[in-house]
Amino acid sequence: MTDTLYDGIIEYKDYTGNRRESCDAVVIGSGPTGAVAAWQLVDRGLDVILLEAGPVRRPQDFTLDGAKTLAEVCYEGGLRAMRGKPMVPTMQARVLGGGSHINSAICVRTPQFCFDDWRERYGVDWVDRATLDPHYDRVEAFLGVGPTPADVLGRKNELFRDACNALGIHSEPMPRNVRGCCGCAECFTGCPTRAKQSMDISYIPDAVRKGMRVFTSAQVVAIDHDGRQASGVRAIIVDPSGRPSGHELRVDAKKVILAAGCLATPVLLQKSNVPDPHKQIGKGLQAHPGCALMGIFPDPVDPWFGATQGYQSLEYLRDGFKMETLWAPPAILAVRLPGFGKRLKEYYGKLRYSAFWDSFFALKHSQGRVRARPGRSFNPDVTYRVDRRDIPTIKTGLIKLAELFWAAGAEELLPGIYGVPEVVTRDQGLRPFEQADLKPEHIVLAATHLFSSTRMGPDPKTSVVDPYAELHHLKNCHIVDTGIMPRSPAVNPMLTGMALADRLAGQIAERM
């Protein structure tokens, strides 16, 4: 059904030897920020090459098997984790379209209080809602961002909505970049109806029609530079599983735009020996670790139907957490269920009656670091430490989540938290959560929102890029991915990342 969608895109089978190309700007990474930046540069008449390490993935490549999808689509087989207490799993897509190919299409604007925080703490006074709103508008219009329609919510989302209403707290249908979603809840394994406007079916094909060249299966291994300015990149060609083919691609460019993600970008900079006199690259990594609870209801919920993540509450953003509905293939979600044997099977038997809702946290004191591993590996060594001072925020987020489940009529909760009973009953209410003496390693967390590993800021001693996203110590090399966010955007970072990329790419084009 989309045979012509990828016309003109170079795929693994198209490489027959080494290649050398030149262009005005080479963009590394085809995820949301890279795709938007590349589109913006092409739209302004520049000759642009977009490089993606992963392959093109078509509906006939999709599988309902969540574990297989992770293995095929993500770096390190989807088993990447940030080292620390607790270990926090995270993932990075390696496919045309990047994370947008497997995420839930959530598009939320960052509230102004975050930009105030960025300004006060990091001196970033050139970004706020007034400057970004036109870019939010443009991206949203391009991707058809709108609230999840009522007819595809499904019961798991409706229960969340009703619970928020009963408690009198904010809630709204999730704004998502979809057109014609049928609510099959399969966003995670690749949208089979192509309703989700992931980058591989939206920005990238449009930019190709405008003249952009796209090379997939091209894993960038070095930025060419003379210590003062960048002049291009070198890539090795890898097969869909990431194995090198022996062929190389070299791109000479006036501008190098990095959008490889906030884990890969610092690794590439470090491996390329980019000047970093103040050791800022990879430092200060921040994340939104999230924790989901499973609530069991008296009637069937059939969580496998309805928009994957169709409802959210922004009530507690200023308190450091956001609540939302959640779904993924049972094989992925069920890994957090407690016990084993017939007890575990009993919980599996209740999946039909269950809903998973999560809180994710913008933790003030917790942070990590990204380092390149020695040798040839381009997988990052990521450490992240959940600070004990942030435990009260996590605890409050869990209590509010439990409160929502009880308000929705759940009979039991499975917290999956060490030190909290395996099953919390309605009679027990919030007590088990309130009384728990939680430590970071007691909580099962996962984080898909990462940022701040190559912060922007005015001071080269405390940041990596300047207001134009250009490296302080390497001219003609810019970063436009979420690594430049100085701190948490409080909400899902994709839309703000795209809006920033839209703005920055426009500025880069104007200055060329």
Place this chain on the structure above:
Amino acid sequence: MALFLLIAILLLLFIVLRFRYPRPARDYRHLRPADVCVVHAVSDVMFPDGGAVAVSGRTADITGYIDRYLGWHAPSLRFLVRLMFALIEHAPLLFVPTLKRFSDLPAEAQERYLAGWEHSRFYPRRMVFQSLRALMSMAYLASPDVERAIGVERPERCEAAAIVKRSAT
């Protein structure tokens, strides 16, 4: 010298006999006989016959799935998974304690042993258990029989989407 050689040979013989694993009933591409033994044993404890979801771990072919799963990953990850199996298999020496391997323990002792990992106060030990359970659960839930048993259905209006994917699998 002769006595030393004799002791060495006897020791080697003991180790070979003691730690030899039977050849699996079918061939696996990535799992070795020792791995198969551990996976079978863990599968029997984690997903026994009967219960709310009647399908057992053996019927769901957890071992076959894990063999395929290892094939999707890099050798370094395959090594780590095997290391995990080996740890579970031989750690009864530390945690029970007994000279028996996990796969040789009686069923009740296997349950107690795994419960010890699950509820350990030592975080890395809990992590190993969670990783093991995650792997086993992914394999179990990937079975169409299990999916049917827990009631996963595709809504009619998304049938087109489901067909696209089914045709690919």
